[in-house]
Amino acid sequence: MSFQTAAAAASIKCGDCPIRHRAVCSRCETDELRELDGLKYYRTIEAGQTIVWSGDEMDFVASLVSGIATLSQTMEDGRTQMVGLLLPSDFVGRPGRAEAAYDVTATTDVTLCCFRKKPFEALMMRTPHIGQRLLEMTLDELDAAREWMLLLGRKTAREKIATLLAIIIRRDASLHLQADGGALEFDLPLTREAMADYLGLTLETVSRQISALKREGVIELRGKRHIVIPDLDRLIEETGDDSDGGVLT
Amino acid sequence: MSFQTAAAAASIKCGDCPIRHRAVCSRCETDELRELDGLKYYRTIEAGQTIVWSGDEMDFVASLVSGIATLSQTMEDGRTQMVGLLLPSDFVGRPGRAEAAYDVTATTDVTLCCFRKKPFEALMMRTPHIGQRLLEMTLDELDAAREWMLLLGRKTAREKIATLLAIIIRRDASLHLQADGGALEFDLPLTREAMADYLGLTLETVSRQISALKREGVIELRGKRHIVIPDLDRLIEETGDDSDGGVLT
DNA sequence: TCCTGACATTGATCCGGATCAACTGGATGA
DNA sequence: TCATCCAGTTGATCCGGATCAATGTCAGGA
Structure with a gap:
């Protein structure tokens, strides 16, 4: 098993962020990170607070800079299932979708590095590598989700x-x-x-x-x-x- | 609830295929489908046969033309969990990944419309819309997987x-x-x-x-x-x- | 210092779904 | 025509994890 992790690879920075923005691939990061630097703003959330509720309008995407957050779904009667665990350098939000599909909750104090969605999407259009990187990240998340299905269904x-x-x-x-x-x-x-x-x-x-x-x-x-x-x-x-x-x- | 489905929208065809190849977006389909037509070949699989085993080298991607297939994972002791259901027009395989991550099994007789991976990836590089469409499809699958996590964990x-x-x-x-x-x-x-x-x-x-x-x-x-x-x-x-x-x- | 409240542990009991097993009803083919 | 073979159904019983309830631990505040 490999313990090489995103955090361990966090040597490449964007401005003040102590993490690597994984939505930006290493091939293009110098140029695009400069552009991202102009767009970004920080947001801090206290432990226990919900960052976005499922169904909320979401006009930003973000990288998690520090702390831990969760993605979860809740049924009407209160049964809840977490569907994702967000650690530093993970990406939050979805270009091309207006509403949040899940509750995002801070389990510890959290700092987000946010980008307004519109300019981020524009940057994505100009920069195919970012879309490619996002596809890779999404495929990894899909694998993780399917791994989790095996756990939930059979373990x-x-x-x-x-x-x-x-x-x-x-x-x-x-x-x-x-x-x-x-x-x-x-x-x-x-x-x-x-x-x-x-x-x-x-x-x-x-x-x-x-x-x-x-x-x-x-x-x-x-x-x-x-x-x-x-x-x-x-x-x-x-x-x-x-x-x-x-x-x- | 909307019952608009991929099959219902299957009016746009690629050569002989009776399905729409969803990896190709509607904006670019005329030109790119012409290119795809040159690449593709058909493959039929009988009900019950496994199309690829997890870990197999996979040198193609494909659209499911007819029949039904499943994606599944099996633990050493035989416990198995299906992680996806493939219906006509669904996409199989993963550009940028050499090995299959799941068993793909035909539950009915199945016809695949296959594209060799190399030329398909090259087409993808030339045609940003295809990558974008693939990102959309992957995000949809991710949502479906997370929906399924709620089902497996809490229902x-x-x-x-x-x-x-x-x-x-x-x-x-x-x-x-x-x-x-x-x-x-x-x-x-x-x-x-x-x-x-x-x-x-x-x-x-x-x-x-x-x-x-x-x-x-x-x-x-x-x-x-x-x-x-x-x-x-x-x-x-x-x-x-x-x-x-x-x-x- | 004690009180409080959040988080965690442990015990007793219950129940939903697993397991083991017998049986049914078509379809296939000798 | 009958044996065979699945896929599916149904019954009896078991057990893992849920539920309900009591207790423990510890940090923070009056």
Whole structure:
């Protein structure tokens, strides 16, 4: 499994942003980032606040600069399902669509680097590489969504938890620190309830399964959120995925 | 809810194909379809055959001309989850990716209109509209996948069945005929097992829920596959979705 | 210092869907 | 005409995760 992540590759910057704007491909970034610099503005959102509601008019697209946000859908009776997890450098919004299709909620304090949609779309038209890059990113998200469908439809609660931990580790290298002896540790960026909404479980089941993994030594807990993985391979075995990394790679 | 579908809009043809190639946008189709005509070849696959296996080298992309195919993922122990349903005019394959990420299986006899990947990609580079159209199609698929995540994570077995029926009705107008009195009928293009793999259920549960819907008059069965919907609104109520169509629209 | 409220854990019980198993009804073909 | 073979149905039972409820933990504030 490869732990090369967007955050790890964040060496190329746009103005003040500490992240790389992935909507801009590396081949064209020098020129286009200069143009983007003129368009952008920053927006900060507190933990717990909803950034946009499904159905809202959305006149901007954005890159997530810092913090963590979620995409979710809610049924009339309140059942909710998270459909995406946004980490720094991820893209929010959709050129060519006026209304938000999902609720976007900040789970930690969040900074967005926003671009008004109209000029961004114009830039996209002038710059085929950006559209191409967006297509690549969308295809990656589609793969991730389908991977998640397998998880939701066919995995057990224990496998779901292990998979979520593996995905968090893989996607955000900045969250974890490689300790000595191969152990890996990081802070969970989600509450038990948010994890449950992501995994299609209840928060009690999430809590019980985390306790079970702890009891069996697959993970260690320091406090409620800080997780230590003594043996990553052991965790990966619990995910139910191909042990060689397979689709996770 | 809108029942305008791809099949209903299939008036614009490419050579012999009775479908519209949706990867080509309507603005540019005259010129580019002429070019595509030179590239394409047909391929037929029997019901039950797998067209490509996950991991296979794939040197073509294609439009589905007739029949029905599925995209699915399988875990080592055999648990499988369908992640996509391909109907006529849908696009198969991925420019810029060498290996298939999913198993593609024909559930009925299938005809593909294939394009070798290299020349198709070259055409894409010359023709920004095609890339744009592909981005739109991919975004639509992403929305469908996320809709499906809500279904897999949070809906009951009964809601899942009702939703699948509603989606089949919505997506392929050619499958159903509006009978007199507002009733709607069509043949199910999937076995109970395929439905189960799509919905994250077992085939027994699918069968039981279909029987229950029949018993309660939400649907009628003529034979095992032919379904009559006496009252579409009644069915939609069972899906758990917003009654105004909501995200299904 | 204690109170409060948010988050998390744990226990007891319930239930929806899985599992195991028997059976039915067509279609196919010897 | 009858054996065979699926796809589908139905029944009995089981079990994983949901639900309901009580308790624990800890940070922040009066």
